[in-house]
Amino acid sequence: MDNTVTSRRRPTKELLGIAGIIGFLLTWEVLPRVGIVDARFLPPASDVLLALARDFGLAAFWLAVGETMLAWLIGLVIAVLAAALLGFIIGSSAFLRKFTNSTVEFLRPIPSVALIPLAVLLFGVKMESSLMLIIYASFWQIFIQVLYGVADVDNVAMNTAKSYGLGQLARTRYVVFPTALPYLMTGIRLAASVALILAITAELVIGSPGLGREIALAQSGGAISGMYALVLATGLIGVLINLVMRFVERKTLSWHSSVRAEVIV
């Protein structure tokens, strides 16, 4: 019965959502058309969507998307590996946790964009500049989550494992890792969107290759519809990343109650 309830209700929710999108696009279309907003600065939605459709047929557009996504992926992978490794090592030792705490609390809030001048100085307008910002920003998201996760390990489970003679490595493998996994996945999901923000930022401000640089170029070159189309494209990528990361999180953690609860809601 639950199934019929949700499957019959969902369409109205989805219809409303679609109506919201159409309403938004219509407003956007009308505002410049009737002259409330200057069409030179905010072209109607149809112009921008056309420009986006044109972009979809251009190799240069896909190249820029590819460059952005490559930086995003490499940066994220490095951040995940480094943060997970350090997180598990530092999290497992009470001494290391206390010893590093003040430093972590000081380094974490430093905005990654503060590193922009340094990145330019070290790498110039290359992908390495993007990577430096992406890795720095994503690292903390994952690292902190892993620390929480390792600290969340159930004492009873740990003592049980000890009493059965599991060594340090086996305990990490069978007790610590499964407990911390949901936290790690949350960290990766958060880091994935942060990494995209930093990838675009680096391209926009430093000029390393990718969508962000294309936006800056379109803006200074007066290709206004093109600029809005690229902004839409970044939004679509953002939505896509969110969806994929949620999907991955659910797939890997289907046994975990916090995720199960989320599916029902």
Added chain:
Amino acid sequence: MKILKGLGYAIGLPALLVLVWALATAGETNFFVPTPGTLLATFAETWFGDRILSDVLPSLGRLIVGVSAAIIIGIVAGLLIGSIKWLRDLTEPVLEFFRAIPPPVLVPVLMLLMGITDSMKVTVIISGCIWPVLLNTIEGVRAIDGVLSDSARTYGITGGARIRHLVLPSAAPQIMAGVRQCLSIGLILMVISEMFASSSGLGFTIVQFQRSFAIPEMWSGIVILGLIGVLMSFIFQITERRILRWYHGLREVENAV
């Protein structure tokens, strides 16, 4: 003894790192990395002069105005949208899309629409960091416990009293999580809007230092941005502890079971 031990843990690693830094830069004159002493001296002379008035305070002012406006607008709009189911369903996909747009791309867009002005920079901050507050408030309002809501109704707690005593406190944990994200995005946008389009402000000054190869000054700029970040996080944590004392206590009790 316990305090001493805590202090030792707190300054042990930072002291060690500074020592390594000092030793590594002591012998040679590295172009990219100044010695701790040079950096300290440069920091003082760079930022404790006219620049406080011309760059630091205006930047901070824009940040505070932008972030406060984003928080207030986000909470008010979130209360409205979260309380009305059809409005929530109607706006959800559009809002999720806006949240997914990386906020820095708003800088060129708003530059175009508003020109390079203070209000443009404030608008950049507002329109970039409103989304986490807005969406978290909506979610917090949506998730109010049914029994608690019924209790309030049976005691005639409706309208403004309901918002004040039931909705806001109940959504507060979610709202604060949104505010935390809002603060870090706000700081990023303050810097970027000045790097991209400005003739003053912290972001502009730091990029100028880098372009003119004033390396110790550039480092001092990175340090001051870091200090602002640390300070904001510190203020947030104190505020959050105060507002959500009940919540942390409740969680502790729940976790202990």
Added chain:
Amino acid sequence: MPSEITDKNTVTNPAPAGGTPPNPDAMLSVLGVKKVYQTDGGAIEAVRNLTFDLRAGELACLVGPSGSGKTTLLKCISGLMAPTEGQVLLNGVEVSGPPKKMAVVFQEYGRSLFPWMRVRENVELPLKNQRLAKAERDRLVDEALEAVGLSHVPMSYPWQLSGGMQQRVAIARAVAYQPEVLLMDEPFAAVDAQTRADLEDLIRSVWKKLGITILFVTHDIDESVYLGERVIILSSSPTVIQEDLVIDLPAERDQLNTRSLPRFTELRHHVYEQIQLAKAGHRPAAASR
């Protein structure tokens, strides 16, 4: 009208199935209440046709098998939900929203108290909302906390207290509100047995002291007989009244002696039988149209 049993084998009259005019002495009248939930899977009839009155100052228990729509009925009475058909009258006035002179104590104490407010603030909030003067508020809150035996923890948060104490806070909040009618929805279902006995006696003493009308919903047969002056037995869903029974136990009740009275056993036995009949799908003659 409530029927009486003189002997456990006596067949009692089923309650009227609806359509009777409201009793002029009644404080609370439930008249032909029906509730149908419209779900997309079809209509679900939770309550078919319920009619009964509560006189002022009565303590009545409502028992029924689980899933018999007790909570639905309570929500209709408290004005949290509109019935599909029929009406609820409080002092002759139709209930269309939560009435001012009614308080409700829910089963889920952990979810009915405001976790961000201290015990005292929780009790005080409804009074503050009514714009009562500070001195009057303080007096009512102090009296209520005293009455439930919680004078010593006003500055604690609810979640720092045990389940039984949290439910005491919820009762204190209801008492301080000075309701004419107090509705309780399985308030002790989630507390341990010892605490439960204490809370039952607390309800009896509060009821005697304040002379308010109480409708106490429970699925526990012992509890209903021990607490009530009257027990209304519900059928299984779709719900009608299976039987309306007067509990002729002495007014002074205590856990040990009352529960060992032969009369208590008889009444309990009777209610138990009726519930078993209800579960088996037996319906009173007048309602099984």
